[in-house]
Amino acid sequence: MIGARIRELRTVRGLTLAQLATEAGVSSGLISQVERGLADPSLETLRKIAKVLDLPLFSLFQEPDASAVAVVRRDGRMLVRSPAGGITYTRVSPGHGRLEVLEGHLLPGGSSAAEPWSHPSEECVLVLRGRLVVEVSGAEHVLEAGDSCHFDSSLPHRYLNTGDEPVDFVIVATPPSY
Template identity: 40%
Template structure:
Protein backbone atom coordinates (compact mmCIF):
# COMPACT_ATOMS: atom_id res chain seq x y z
CA UNK A 1 0.00 0.00 0.00
CA UNK A 2 2.72 2.60 0.81
CA UNK A 3 4.37 1.87 -2.56
CA UNK A 4 1.06 2.40 -4.36
CA UNK A 5 0.49 5.72 -2.57
CA UNK A 6 4.03 6.85 -3.40
CA UNK A 7 3.50 5.92 -7.05
CA UNK A 8 0.21 7.87 -7.16
CA UNK A 9 1.90 10.89 -5.57
CA UNK A 10 4.72 10.69 -8.13
CA UNK A 11 2.28 10.47 -11.03
CA UNK A 12 0.25 13.36 -9.65
CA UNK A 13 3.36 15.54 -9.29
CA UNK A 14 4.53 14.65 -12.81
CA UNK A 15 1.11 15.51 -14.24
CA UNK A 16 1.06 18.83 -12.35
CA UNK A 17 4.51 19.74 -13.70
CA UNK A 18 3.41 18.85 -17.23
CA UNK A 19 0.34 21.08 -16.79
CA UNK A 20 2.54 23.96 -15.59
CA UNK A 21 4.73 23.51 -18.67
CA UNK A 22 1.67 23.56 -20.97
CA UNK A 23 0.26 26.68 -19.35
CA UNK A 24 3.64 28.41 -19.51
CA UNK A 25 4.10 27.56 -23.18
CA UNK A 26 0.59 28.82 -23.95
CA UNK A 27 1.25 32.11 -22.14
CA UNK A 28 4.56 32.58 -23.97
CA UNK A 29 2.94 31.85 -27.34
CA UNK A 30 0.11 34.32 -26.70
CA UNK A 31 2.52 37.00 -25.47
CA UNK A 32 4.68 36.67 -28.55
CA UNK A 33 1.64 36.71 -30.82
CA UNK A 34 0.67 40.05 -29.24
CA UNK A 35 4.21 41.35 -29.80
CA UNK A 36 4.72 41.95 -26.07
CA UNK A 37 8.05 41.74 -24.25
CA UNK A 38 8.29 40.29 -20.75
CA UNK A 39 9.19 43.78 -19.53
CA UNK A 40 5.89 45.12 -20.90
CA UNK A 41 3.82 42.35 -19.29
CA UNK A 42 5.68 42.90 -16.02
CA UNK A 43 4.92 46.63 -16.14
CA UNK A 44 1.21 46.01 -16.78
CA UNK A 45 0.75 43.26 -14.20
CA UNK A 46 3.08 44.27 -11.39
CA UNK A 47 4.70 40.82 -11.54
CA UNK A 48 8.49 40.57 -11.78
CA UNK A 49 10.19 39.69 -15.05
CA UNK A 50 11.94 36.79 -13.32
CA UNK A 51 8.70 35.32 -12.03
CA UNK A 52 6.96 35.71 -15.40
CA UNK A 53 9.88 33.95 -17.05
CA UNK A 54 9.59 31.08 -14.55
CA UNK A 55 5.87 30.76 -15.27
CA UNK A 56 6.48 30.65 -19.01
CA UNK A 57 9.14 27.96 -18.56
CA UNK A 58 6.86 25.86 -16.32
CA UNK A 59 9.14 26.28 -13.31
CA UNK A 60 6.61 28.17 -11.16
CA UNK A 61 2.99 27.12 -10.76
CA UNK A 62 0.74 30.19 -11.11
CA UNK A 63 -2.28 30.76 -8.90
CA UNK A 64 -5.69 31.82 -10.20
CA UNK A 65 -4.86 35.38 -9.20
CA UNK A 66 -1.66 35.30 -11.27
CA UNK A 67 -3.39 33.72 -14.29
CA UNK A 68 -6.16 36.30 -14.34
CA UNK A 69 -3.56 39.07 -13.93
CA UNK A 70 -1.46 37.78 -16.84
CA UNK A 71 -4.50 37.24 -19.07
CA UNK A 72 -5.46 40.94 -19.04
CA UNK A 73 -2.52 42.36 -21.07
CA UNK A 74 -2.77 39.38 -23.42
CA UNK A 75 -6.35 40.38 -24.22
CA UNK A 76 -7.82 36.99 -23.26
CA UNK A 77 -9.79 35.34 -20.49
CA UNK A 78 -7.93 32.69 -18.54
CA UNK A 79 -10.35 30.12 -20.00
CA UNK A 80 -8.18 30.32 -23.12
CA UNK A 81 -5.24 28.92 -21.14
CA UNK A 82 -6.98 25.60 -20.51
CA UNK A 83 -5.68 22.36 -21.97
CA UNK A 84 -8.37 20.94 -24.27
CA UNK A 85 -9.03 17.57 -25.83
CA UNK A 86 -9.89 16.91 -29.47
CA UNK A 87 -12.91 19.15 -29.99
CA UNK A 88 -15.66 17.82 -32.24
CA UNK A 89 -15.71 20.50 -34.95
CA UNK A 90 -18.86 18.96 -36.43
CA UNK A 91 -20.75 20.13 -33.34
CA UNK A 92 -20.06 23.77 -34.38
CA UNK A 93 -18.66 24.53 -30.93
CA UNK A 94 -21.99 23.92 -29.24
CA UNK A 95 -21.49 20.58 -27.46
CA UNK A 96 -18.58 19.51 -25.26
CA UNK A 97 -18.21 15.78 -24.63
CA UNK A 98 -16.85 14.70 -21.25
CA UNK A 99 -13.59 13.52 -22.81
CA UNK A 100 -13.16 16.90 -24.55
CA UNK A 101 -13.27 19.06 -21.43
CA UNK A 102 -10.46 21.51 -21.01
CA UNK A 103 -8.77 21.18 -17.63
CA UNK A 104 -6.57 23.29 -15.45
CA UNK A 105 -4.99 21.76 -12.36
CA UNK A 106 -3.01 24.18 -10.24
CA UNK A 107 -0.11 22.50 -8.46
CA UNK A 108 -0.19 22.77 -4.68
CA UNK A 109 -3.65 24.35 -4.48
CA UNK A 110 -5.77 21.19 -4.23
CA UNK A 111 -7.98 22.55 -6.98
CA UNK A 112 -8.85 21.60 -10.54
CA UNK A 113 -11.06 23.54 -12.93
CA UNK A 114 -12.69 21.82 -15.89
CA UNK A 115 -13.97 23.96 -18.76
CA UNK A 116 -17.46 22.72 -19.61
CA UNK A 117 -18.25 25.23 -22.34
CA UNK A 118 -16.72 25.10 -25.83
CA UNK A 119 -13.37 26.89 -26.12
CA UNK A 120 -13.10 29.80 -28.47
CA UNK A 121 -13.37 33.35 -27.24
CA UNK A 122 -16.86 33.48 -25.71
CA UNK A 123 -17.39 35.88 -22.80
CA UNK A 124 -19.57 33.24 -21.10
CA UNK A 125 -17.75 30.22 -19.66
CA UNK A 126 -19.00 27.33 -17.55
CA UNK A 127 -16.72 25.34 -15.24
CA UNK A 128 -16.75 22.50 -12.78
CA UNK A 129 -14.42 23.36 -9.90
CA UNK A 130 -13.17 20.39 -7.88
CA UNK A 131 -11.71 21.29 -4.49
CA UNK A 132 -9.91 18.69 -2.40
CA UNK A 133 -10.15 19.11 1.40
CA UNK A 134 -8.16 22.24 2.15
CA UNK A 135 -8.00 23.15 -1.55
CA UNK A 136 -8.21 26.87 -2.26
CA UNK A 137 -7.83 29.63 -4.82
CA UNK A 138 -4.94 30.98 -2.72
CA UNK A 139 -4.34 33.06 0.38
CA UNK A 140 -4.64 36.38 -1.45
CA UNK A 141 -7.88 37.99 -2.53
CA UNK A 142 -7.91 38.59 -6.29
CA UNK A 143 -9.96 40.50 -8.84
CA UNK A 144 -10.70 40.39 -12.56
CA UNK A 145 -13.31 41.78 -14.90
CA UNK A 146 -16.84 40.46 -15.30
CA UNK A 147 -19.29 38.61 -13.10
CA UNK A 148 -19.53 35.10 -11.69
CA UNK A 149 -22.03 32.77 -10.09
CA UNK A 150 -22.08 29.20 -8.89
CA UNK A 151 -23.88 26.29 -7.29
CA UNK A 152 -22.37 23.89 -4.73
CA UNK A 153 -22.99 20.42 -6.19
CA UNK A 154 -21.23 18.40 -3.48
CA UNK A 155 -19.44 19.14 -0.22
CA UNK A 156 -18.97 22.68 1.03
CA UNK A 157 -17.06 25.83 0.16
CA UNK A 158 -16.01 28.91 2.06
CA UNK A 159 -16.38 32.04 -0.07
CA UNK A 160 -14.87 35.40 0.86
CA UNK A 161 -15.86 38.57 -1.00
CA UNK A 162 -14.19 41.71 0.33
CA UNK A 163 -14.60 41.59 4.13
CA UNK A 164 -17.44 39.02 4.29
CA UNK A 165 -17.15 35.24 4.41
CA UNK A 166 -19.84 32.62 3.86
CA UNK A 167 -19.71 28.85 4.43
CA UNK A 168 -21.77 27.34 1.64
CA UNK A 169 -23.27 23.84 1.72
CA UNK A 170 -24.52 21.53 -1.02
CA UNK A 171 -27.36 23.26 -2.84
CA UNK A 172 -26.29 26.79 -1.88
CA UNK A 173 -25.49 29.26 -4.65
CA UNK A 174 -23.84 32.65 -5.11
CA UNK A 175 -23.27 35.56 -7.51
CA UNK A 176 -20.97 38.59 -7.37
CA UNK A 177 -19.07 41.06 -9.54
CA UNK A 178 -15.59 39.67 -10.24
CA UNK A 179 -14.06 43.09 -9.66
CA UNK A 180 -14.76 42.69 -5.94
CA UNK A 181 -11.75 41.12 -4.15
CA UNK A 182 -12.51 37.44 -3.51
CA UNK A 183 -11.14 34.00 -2.74
CA UNK A 184 -12.54 30.56 -1.92
CA UNK A 185 -11.54 27.30 -0.27
CA UNK A 186 -12.86 23.93 0.85
CA UNK A 187 -12.95 23.88 4.66
CA UNK A 188 -14.51 20.41 4.80
CA UNK A 189 -13.17 16.86 5.05
CA UNK A 190 -14.57 15.67 1.69
CA UNK A 191 -14.04 16.77 -1.90
CA UNK A 192 -16.25 19.66 -3.01
CA UNK A 193 -17.63 20.13 -6.53
CA UNK A 194 -18.93 23.52 -7.68
CA UNK A 195 -20.68 24.45 -10.92
CA UNK A 196 -19.19 27.86 -11.71
CA UNK A 197 -20.12 30.47 -14.33
CA UNK A 198 -17.90 33.37 -15.42
CA UNK A 199 -18.98 36.18 -17.70
CA UNK A 200 -15.98 38.28 -18.67
CA UNK A 201 -15.97 41.91 -19.75
CA UNK A 202 -15.59 42.69 -23.45
CA UNK A 203 -11.91 42.68 -24.45
Protein backbone atom coordinates in the same frame (compact mmCIF):
# COMPACT_ATOMS: atom_id res chain seq x y z
CA MET B 1 0.12 23.76 -26.03
CA ILE B 2 -0.25 26.53 -23.43
CA GLY B 3 3.31 27.72 -23.95
CA ALA B 4 2.80 28.09 -27.69
CA ARG B 5 -0.48 29.93 -27.05
CA ILE B 6 1.19 32.35 -24.63
CA ARG B 7 3.99 33.00 -27.13
CA GLU B 8 1.43 33.60 -29.90
CA LEU B 9 -0.63 36.02 -27.80
CA ARG B 10 2.48 37.83 -26.51
CA THR B 11 3.79 38.26 -30.06
CA VAL B 12 0.46 39.50 -31.42
CA ARG B 13 0.44 42.16 -28.70
CA GLY B 14 3.99 43.20 -29.53
CA LEU B 15 5.39 42.30 -26.12
CA THR B 16 8.87 40.96 -25.62
CA LEU B 17 9.38 38.02 -23.32
CA ALA B 18 11.02 40.36 -20.79
CA GLN B 19 8.13 42.84 -20.95
CA LEU B 20 5.57 40.12 -20.28
CA ALA B 21 7.63 38.77 -17.41
CA THR B 22 8.09 42.20 -15.82
CA GLU B 23 4.42 43.16 -16.11
CA ALA B 24 3.33 39.76 -14.76
CA GLY B 25 5.83 39.93 -11.90
CA VAL B 26 7.58 36.67 -12.81
CA SER B 27 11.03 35.89 -14.16
CA SER B 28 11.90 35.96 -17.86
CA GLY B 29 13.35 32.49 -17.40
CA LEU B 30 9.99 31.14 -16.25
CA ILE B 31 8.16 32.68 -19.22
CA SER B 32 10.80 31.27 -21.56
CA GLN B 33 10.49 27.79 -20.05
CA VAL B 34 6.69 27.90 -20.22
CA GLU B 35 6.72 29.03 -23.85
CA ARG B 36 9.12 26.20 -24.76
CA GLY B 37 7.06 23.62 -22.86
CA LEU B 38 9.77 22.99 -20.26
CA ALA B 39 7.79 24.21 -17.24
CA ASP B 40 4.17 24.07 -16.12
CA PRO B 41 3.05 27.43 -14.74
CA SER B 42 0.98 27.63 -11.55
CA LEU B 43 -2.61 28.83 -11.65
CA GLU B 44 -1.48 32.10 -10.05
CA THR B 45 1.19 32.62 -12.75
CA LEU B 46 -1.37 31.93 -15.48
CA ARG B 47 -3.72 34.50 -13.92
CA LYS B 48 -0.94 37.10 -13.94
CA ILE B 49 -0.04 36.36 -17.57
CA ALA B 50 -3.70 36.48 -18.65
CA LYS B 51 -4.14 39.82 -16.89
CA VAL B 52 -1.15 41.34 -18.69
CA LEU B 53 -2.44 39.97 -22.00
CA ASP B 54 -5.89 41.40 -21.10
CA LEU B 55 -7.60 38.04 -21.65
CA PRO B 56 -9.73 35.64 -19.62
CA LEU B 57 -7.58 32.97 -17.96
CA PHE B 58 -8.99 30.05 -19.91
CA SER B 59 -8.49 31.78 -23.26
CA LEU B 60 -4.84 30.77 -22.83
CA PHE B 61 -6.10 27.23 -23.52
CA GLN B 62 -8.46 28.15 -26.36
CA GLU B 63 -8.33 26.42 -29.69
CA PRO B 64 -8.15 28.87 -32.62
CA ASP B 65 -11.35 27.88 -34.51
CA ALA B 66 -14.66 28.45 -32.84
CA SER B 67 -17.81 27.01 -34.34
CA ALA B 68 -21.42 28.03 -33.73
CA VAL B 69 -22.08 24.81 -31.80
CA ALA B 70 -19.43 23.37 -29.52
CA VAL B 71 -19.49 20.04 -27.73
CA VAL B 72 -16.99 19.62 -24.92
CA ARG B 73 -16.46 15.98 -23.98
CA ARG B 74 -15.61 15.15 -20.38
CA ASP B 75 -12.29 13.60 -21.39
CA GLY B 76 -11.45 16.57 -23.63
CA ARG B 77 -11.85 19.30 -21.03
CA MET B 78 -9.01 21.70 -20.30
CA LEU B 79 -7.64 21.12 -16.79
CA VAL B 80 -5.86 23.58 -14.50
CA ARG B 81 -4.48 22.58 -11.10
CA SER B 82 -3.15 24.74 -8.32
CA PRO B 83 -0.74 22.61 -6.30
CA ALA B 84 -0.58 25.11 -3.43
CA GLY B 85 -4.31 25.84 -3.16
CA GLY B 86 -5.67 22.32 -3.53
CA ILE B 87 -8.06 23.41 -6.29
CA THR B 88 -8.67 21.96 -9.73
CA TYR B 89 -10.75 23.56 -12.49
CA THR B 90 -11.93 22.02 -15.72
CA ARG B 91 -13.47 24.20 -18.39
CA VAL B 92 -16.92 22.89 -19.25
CA SER B 93 -17.62 25.58 -21.87
CA PRO B 94 -15.63 25.68 -25.13
CA GLY B 95 -13.52 28.72 -24.19
CA HIS B 96 -14.90 31.27 -26.60
CA GLY B 97 -17.93 33.50 -26.40
CA ARG B 98 -19.39 35.60 -23.61
CA LEU B 99 -19.91 32.87 -21.04
CA GLU B 100 -17.48 30.62 -19.20
CA VAL B 101 -18.48 27.53 -17.25
CA LEU B 102 -15.97 25.83 -14.96
CA GLU B 103 -16.22 22.76 -12.79
CA GLY B 104 -14.21 23.12 -9.61
CA HIS B 105 -12.90 20.59 -7.12
CA LEU B 106 -11.48 21.92 -3.86
CA LEU B 107 -9.66 19.75 -1.34
CA PRO B 108 -10.19 20.12 2.44
CA GLY B 109 -8.35 23.18 3.74
CA GLY B 110 -7.87 24.50 0.19
CA SER B 111 -8.71 27.82 -1.40
CA SER B 112 -9.03 29.22 -4.91
CA ALA B 113 -6.45 31.92 -4.12
CA ALA B 114 -4.17 32.86 -1.23
CA GLU B 115 -5.84 36.26 -1.04
CA PRO B 116 -9.19 37.47 -2.42
CA TRP B 117 -8.88 38.94 -5.91
CA SER B 118 -11.16 40.67 -8.39
CA HIS B 119 -11.77 40.74 -12.12
CA PRO B 120 -14.33 42.45 -14.39
CA SER B 121 -17.13 39.90 -14.56
CA GLU B 122 -20.02 38.45 -12.61
CA GLU B 123 -20.13 34.93 -11.23
CA CYS B 124 -22.63 32.39 -10.05
CA VAL B 125 -21.37 29.36 -8.14
CA LEU B 126 -23.44 26.20 -7.53
CA VAL B 127 -22.27 23.63 -4.99
CA LEU B 128 -22.70 20.06 -6.22
CA ARG B 129 -21.17 18.22 -3.26
CA GLY B 130 -19.74 19.31 0.07
CA ARG B 131 -19.60 22.67 1.79
CA LEU B 132 -18.08 25.75 0.16
CA VAL B 133 -17.31 29.11 1.74
CA VAL B 134 -17.60 31.99 -0.74
CA GLU B 135 -15.70 35.01 0.58
CA VAL B 136 -16.76 38.28 -1.05
CA SER B 137 -15.46 41.64 0.21
CA GLY B 138 -14.49 40.05 3.52
CA ALA B 139 -17.94 38.51 4.17
CA GLU B 140 -18.19 34.71 4.23
CA HIS B 141 -21.19 32.91 2.73
CA VAL B 142 -21.46 29.21 3.55
CA LEU B 143 -23.01 27.07 0.81
CA GLU B 144 -24.11 23.44 1.06
CA ALA B 145 -24.87 21.05 -1.82
CA GLY B 146 -27.61 22.57 -3.97
CA ASP B 147 -26.96 26.15 -2.77
CA SER B 148 -25.78 28.89 -5.12
CA CYS B 149 -24.32 32.37 -4.81
CA HIS B 150 -24.22 35.17 -7.41
CA PHE B 151 -21.94 38.21 -7.09
CA ASP B 152 -20.07 40.94 -8.92
CA SER B 153 -16.55 39.58 -9.54
CA SER B 154 -15.09 43.07 -9.39
CA LEU B 155 -15.43 42.65 -5.62
CA PRO B 156 -12.46 40.83 -4.03
CA HIS B 157 -13.42 37.18 -3.65
CA ARG B 158 -12.24 33.61 -3.30
CA TYR B 159 -13.54 30.12 -2.56
CA LEU B 160 -12.57 28.17 0.57
CA ASN B 161 -13.05 24.63 1.80
CA THR B 162 -12.96 24.80 5.60
CA GLY B 163 -14.39 21.31 6.01
CA ASP B 164 -12.98 17.78 6.08
CA GLU B 165 -14.44 16.61 2.74
CA PRO B 166 -13.70 17.70 -0.86
CA VAL B 167 -16.11 20.18 -2.48
CA ASP B 168 -17.36 19.97 -6.07
CA PHE B 169 -18.97 23.06 -7.62
CA VAL B 170 -19.76 24.80 -10.90
CA ILE B 171 -18.89 28.42 -11.67
CA VAL B 172 -20.54 30.41 -14.44
CA ALA B 173 -18.85 33.72 -15.31
CA THR B 174 -19.84 36.36 -17.80
CA PRO B 175 -18.00 37.77 -19.54
CA PRO B 176 -15.07 35.35 -19.21
CA SER B 177 -12.42 37.08 -17.19
CA TYR B 178 -9.11 36.50 -15.43
